[in-house]
Amino acid sequence: xxxxxxxxxxxxxxxxxxxxxxxxxxxxxxxxxxxxxxxxxxxxxxxxxxxxxxxxxxxxxxxxxxxxxxxxxxxxxxxxxxxxxxxxxxxxxxxxxxxxxxxxxxxxxxxxxxxxxxxxxxxxxxxxxxxxxxxxxxxxxxxxxxxxxxxxxxxxxxxxxxxxxxxxxxxxxxxxxxxxxxxxxxxxxxxxxxxxxxxxxxxxxxxxxxxxxxxxxxxxx
Numbered sequence: 001x002x003x004x005x006x007x008x009x010x011x012x013x014x015x016x017x018x019x020x021x022x023x024x025x026x027x028x029x030x031x032x033x034x035x036x037x038x039x040x041x042x043x044x045x046x047x048x049x050x051x052x053x054x055x056x057x058x059x060x061x062x063x064x065x066x067x068x069x070x071x072x073x074x075x076x077x078x079x080x081x082x083x084x085x086x087x088x089x090x091x092x093x094x095x096x097x098x099x100x101x102x103x104x105x106x107x108x109x110x111x112x113x114x115x116x117x118x119x120x121x122x123x124x125x126x127x128x129x130x131x132x133x134x135x136x137x138x139x140x141x142x143x144x145x146x147x148x149x150x151x152x153x154x155x156x157x158x159x160x161x162x163x164x165x166x167x168x169x170x171x172x173x174x175x176x177x178x179x180x181x182x183x184x185x186x187x188x189x190x191x192x193x194x195x196x197x198x199x200x201x202x203x204x205x206x207x208x209x210x211x212x213x214x215x216x217x218x219x220x221x
Contacts, residue, residue: 017203020185022192023181023201025189026199028197028198029198031079031130037198038200039056039200039201040053040055040202040203048072053078054079060083064094070104073105080107082108083112084123085097085115086111087112090114091119092122095122095126097109101129102128109130124148131150133154134154135155138157142168143172146172153168155178156180159182165177178196178200179194179200181196
């Protein structure tokens with residue numbers, strides 16, 4: 001029988017962003033005693049402060065900068081997983097960024113798909129937080145990633161994500177998998193059923209949210 005969960009939202013915060021309820025179906029990943037089922041993919045501090053995700057995954061399409069990581073970590077009420085490069089930014093710079101991210105309070109570091117196994121090994125030697133490697137294709141050599149020291153996989157394969165997750169899960173039944181769930185409850189559930197332990201959710205942008213509010217204001221006039 002489903003449990004009844006009392007809820008309070010208040011007046012000023014009742015329009016905060018909410019992770020789709022179906023994400024609760026996944027097992028979650030326990031990190032330093034904290035169980036994480038949902039991660040919000042955002043670097044917008046206003047959204048980060050107003051979403052009920054279990055964690056934040058802060059990856060952006062620029063060279064990682066410690067000042068950005070520090071700003072996000074200082075605002076967030078939940079653990080933050082910080083991008084430290086692996087594509088354009090790599091090698092010893094990614095290693096230094098990983099060390100600094102841990103010192104800033106990051107719960108984990110995320111590396112882009114092009115990251116070499118050697119960089120994973122170097123980072124794993126110097127940090128005590130999870131090293132997360134991004135997987136974008138079913139052709140990725142998962143075994144070599146895990147052997148190099150990757151702790152979690154972050155599967156981001158667009159529409160093919162459920163299929164990639166299922167293939168990984170078949171060959172590596174115990175590996176922790178974070179995966180993008182897509183825009184609908186149906187796509188999220190499909191990803192969970194394929195074997196994802198935690199789901200990354202992309203919230204609507206500030207522009208989209210403002211457009212909704214302004215439309216409501218116009219209708220009220």
